[in-house]
Amino acid sequence: MSKQKGGDEKQDQDPALDRRWHLARTPVEVDLAEAEFALMRAFEAFGRWQAECLGSVVDLAVSGPENAMLHIIRMNERPKSIKDLARLANREDIPNMQYSLRKLIAAGLVQKSGSGRSGVVYSVTEKGKLVTDRYADVRASLLAKAVQSVPELRHRLEDATTTLDLMTGIYEHAALSAATHRRLPKEPMED
Numbered sequence: 001m002s003k004q005k006g007g008d009e010k011q012d013q014d015p016a017l018d019r020r021w022h023l024a025r026t027p028v029e030v031d032l033a034e035a036e037f038a039l040m041r042a043f044e045a046f047g048r049w050q051a052e053c054l055g056s057v058v059d060l061a062v063s064g065p066e067n068a069m070l071h072i073i074r075m076n077e078r079p080k081s082i083k084d085l086a087r088l089a090n091r092e093d094i095p096n097m098q099y100s101l102r103k104l105i106a107a108g109l110v111q112k113s114g115s116g117r118s119g120v121v122y123s124v125t126e127k128g129k130l131v132t133d134r135y136a137d138v139r140a141s142l143l144a145k146a147v148q149s150v151p152e153l154r155h156r157l158e159d160a161t162t163t164l165d166l167m168t169g170i171y172e173h174a175a176l177s178a179a180t181h182r183r184l185p186k187e188p189m190e191d
Contacts, residue, residue, distance in 0.1 A: 035167075047064030048064075051067065053139060054131075058134075060107050062103065062104070065089070066104065068089060069085060069097070069100055069104065070132060071135075073104075073110055074128065074129070074132050081118065081121050081122075082094060082097060082098070085097060090168065109131055110123070110124055110125065111123055
């Protein structure tokens with residue numbers, strides 16, 4: 001990644017590369033666009049990793065978010081409501097989450113208990129515990145081992161986590177501001 005050198009100049013930017021485009025018109029926008037693309041690529045790689053890791057322990061095709069939901073349900077070994085799951089995963093798409101829960105229940109990995117609108121909670125089954133334990137073993141064997149093999153990566157991950165948490169807050173605030181100030185265009189856009 002490029003480093004700032006007093007002001008907006010880049011000390012290691014290749015002058016032969018033009019990094020500016022409609023989302024990256026200024027040095028700050030270039031840095032933001034590069035970070036966003038890295039985040040998108042990392043998210044997709046993370047989803048593929050989750051699917052392959054889970055696929056190595058159980059014959060079940062689930063998406064990355066569905067896999068994450070399974071592990072979040074097991075987190076701290078306590079049942080969670082759909083509100084808990086939405087809050088912990090920073091999601092608002094409750095219908096999609098309900099679909100994923102039905103899929104995990106049908107696979108025998110999750111069970112639903114309670115009743116009523118706010119009394120329903122989800123927990124992992126014995127099969128779910130076995131699958132998530134095996135997943136953790138494969139994760140430790142492949143992913144954690146790879147992270148440990150890169151010097152100082154663990155400390156860089158701590159910094160990345162802090163940065164991602166900060167950016168989450170900034171994105172949330174910017175999304176709220178955009179929603180607050182949204183208005184319809186005066187003239188419809190033409191194709």
